[in-house]
Amino acid sequence: MLESYLQAAASQLIERAMALKGEIPKPPKIEFQGLANECRRRIDEAIKELRAIRDDADFKDPEDEALRLLEFRRVAAQIDRVENAAIAAMARSNEKEAAVNSLLYRMTREIVYPIELPTVSLLSQNYFYVNTDFQLMCIPLMELHFLLHLPDIYHELAHPLSRAEDDPRTKTWLDAFWRAQRLISEHFTRQIVAVESARTTDTIRVAVSSAYQSWQCRWMEEFFCDLFGVFCVGPAYAWAHLHLHAERGRDAFQLPRRLSNHPADAPRMTIMLDALTVLKQEKSAAEIEQRWRELLSIAGQSEPADFQRYYPKRILRKCVDEAFEGFTGMGCKPWPGADGDTVRKTLNEAWCRFWAAPKSFAAWEKEVTEALIPGSKS
């Protein structure tokens, strides 16, 4: 069965992969040149692998069928990624991408970003994210006309740092990550012993286990990306978090029930406020905290009794200190930065204006955005 299937399916996939090359814009825009080269390289590699899977005698031993199928599925997934993540971004790009990539360049110069920059696409239909396999950051089409969510770009800039293992440029950051991860592991080891040796409900046992798994798999990295964001752009990052939660957040104190991608919004805000105190921005931290509490109160959200079992405040604070050591150790420049910084200063000024003069904010934002991101209007 598999032999016949792969003769047809692998051949079809090869055709698809070859046709994909034709979808790469001719010539690629300057900001997509690296991405286009990477796509072409991956397509060539995938075609070579598909031909081997289909034709090589090495793969035709009936005992190797499972492996042959696994390899076919892996290469098919690769082609899917090239098509849907990378080539789609290039094929649907417009003139505004040059503007947003220029903005990213200026942002990273201000903070002395330690590794190669991702490319930015305006393809996202789902807020901000970064495809680390292509070093491609995706942001929503209209976002570069507005300022309030742009601090989240700094969060996305932190994800590729986690990919740069065995790299002296990111060593202090990743060392800090591991020190923080160890603190969490110790905490959950104690928690697991405690719930196993006491009369505890299955719900709590499952929640502790899910929280530990989520911390190990994803949450610590997300917290570190948040901290990178605060260290880069200061109060504007925490304000953007409040804004995102107000617009589309779920319960800020959501309890863990299964493996989840992101920690709850309230402990994320907790570490952001702690990070602001590390940056000596106590006044801003107090103002943000007050507005945050008001927002939670309006939404009727409050901290459950055992919330700290999953998000221990004392350890979160230590994570902040570790991350700051890692951040400065990479040579990155924390907020408030230097006099010449324009991007991060503008993003903070936006939030000051937002609260100080809400009625006139939109007009001010329009004018300032056009000056900050020339070409965003075209």
Place this chain on the structure above:
Amino acid sequence: MSSIGFDSCFFDRLDHFSRSLNHVLLATKGKAALAGEADWRQTLELVKTLSAQQGRSLAASSVAACLKGRRGVPGQWDVVVQALEARNLDPGAIKTLYALAWSLDEERAAVLARMRQGHA
């Protein structure tokens, strides 16, 4: 920060280990040329992390954590670590690694599906 945010990073990691493991398994079938030094090293890194030997790779650590619940019987990974270090995989180790290869494949398929749907 989006709901698909982490998956877009995570696919990369799953693919990285899946590719290496498949190549190592191909090497055990007499296709040694298909597995490079990096494939053996990366597979060993993941298996060491699964065996709770405290690997120092963020990628391996997060992938191992996501496979929790599919890890099999305690202690089975220690044997596989030894076999990979010696580059001498017996049928038991190969069977365990096949199960791991399918787990990575399943996780990758799930991540791809979530990204296509735009939510996690």
